[in-house]
Each structure stands twice: as structure tokens, then as C-alpha cells.
Amino acid sequence: MARPVAAITGASSGIGATFARRLAATHDLILVARRRERLEQLAAELGTPCEIVAADLADDSAVKTLAAKLGAEPRLELLVNNAGFGTKGLFWTASLESQESMHRVHVMATMQLTHAALGGMTARGRGGVINVASIASFVRSAGNASYCSTKSWMAYFTETLALELKAANSAVKVQSLCPGYTYSEFHDVLGVKRERLGPKSVWLTAEDVVDASLRGLDRGKLFVVPGWQYKLVAFLLPKLPTGLRLWIEGRATKSRSRQLLEGEATSR
């Protein structure tokens, strides 16, 4: 029997590359990112059939080409919308261009690729979409206005899709994966030292995040928040009155706001 296909965006490093390593035993892969050579290295390491798509997902024509490919793939059983990045600075000091790119990658690409994938999956009556959001979809923090907003969009989008799929009696699953701080290239790309963000106890490995996600997908879990410390945050914070929540979020990011005003930045 033909093997199912999984498409993973942002597969050249971190969480995306870990999804590829975990899924290679059971799926043929479509690996997407800008750094072709990194994808080629990964494909060689995996030794499983891989199609490499070197594409900038901030580029609408590249997204449309990829969406057409996914829409035409009859074996597509999993789409992982994982490509993403953070920006430096307070909203009005960070470059507008970088924040526009973030909206294109986190929101527009996720929306278009999910639309392309769900058409075929719902017709076939099986498959799944994992949207890699963040604990930032539950927690606002200074320096992350576009990041928190776009990740919240991913979480709301996924939740609403789940309602639509349920209303349509579809077996297709969707998941919002909401990791906290995770070892990957994310903070290197951002130019932020990990030790400034928190002790080792708050850091997750990409393997822990991906294993929790795939376990959750098997069980049909809509939200997956890896790590007990982040589960607690995601459970408690949204239940607080807005004023209290904003006070806590302000206190938690007070020193970060100061650093940002001095030109330092963090993102999660």
C-alpha cells in the first residue's frame, strides 16, 4: 500500500526537523523551508522519500505554488504549519517589513496551505493539520505584539476549524501545538541569549514537543501544551479577570520592556 505523505514547513531546523525525523518511519515527506541545503542534508540523513521545496513562505506566489502541490497530492495525510520566527524590539521600533513578513508566514501561509490540504483531506475522510502556535497565544508580552497576535490567530483559527470539522462529521483532526521556550535555532536567529530568558527548568527539547504533539494527534487533542509549567500557565491565565491578567503579564515582562527600550529583545 502507498505510504501517506506529511508536509512540514520550517523543516530545516528545530521543531520542524524533529517532526521530519519522527515521521520518516511512517510517511513520505514534503520538506519546506528557505535553506535548500539544510533540507537536502536532512533528506539524506532520513533516507526516506522526501520532496524538497525551497520556498520563502513570506512570498505569496511561493505559497500559492506550494498550496497547489498540496491540493494535488492524493496521499497527503498530515500538514504541519511550523515555519515561524520572532522579531526584535517594541512594535513601533521593530521594522515594519519584518512584522509584515511574520504575518505572511504565520497567518497567510498557514491559512492558504491549510485550505489546500483540508479540501482533499475532508473529501478522503482522513488526515490532520498541526498548527505550531505558541504559549504566546495565551500570554501577552512586551516586544512580541505581532508574535503574540499571530500565534493567537493560529490558535483561534485551529479551534474554529475543529468546530467546522465536527459540524461536518469529518474524521480529519486539527491541533494547535503551543510550546513554551524550546531549544532550537529560534533564539539564535533572533540573537537572544537563552540564559537571559529563564532557568534550564523552563526549557523544553524539540523532541519532547514533537512527541507530545504526535501523541496528542493520535488522541484527537485540539490543544497540546507540552510541559507541566506551561500547562499551568495556559490553564490559569485565561481564567483571570483582564485587569489582573494584564498586571501579571506586565510584571512578568517589566525587565524585558526595560531591555527592549535599551535595544535588547526577547521572543518566545
Ligand SMILES: NC(=O)c1ccc[n+]([C@@H]2O[C@H](COP(=O)([O-])OP(=O)(O)OC[C@H]3O[C@@H](n4cnc5c(N)ncnc54)[C@H](OP(=O)(O)O)[C@@H]3O)[C@@H](O)[C@H]2O)c1
Ligand atoms: N523555540 C521556541 O522557543 C518556540 C516556542 C514556541 C513556539 N515556537 C514556534 O515553533 C516554530 C518552529 O520554530 P523553532 O523553534 O523550531 O525555530 P527554528 O529552529 O528557528 O526553526 C524555524 C523554521 O522556520 C523556517 N522559516 C522561518 N521563516 C521562514 C520563511 N519566511 N519561509 C519559510 N520557512 C521559514 C526556518 O527555515 P529557513 O530559515 O531555512 O527558511 C526554520 O526551518 C515556529 O513557528 C515558532 O514560532 C518556537
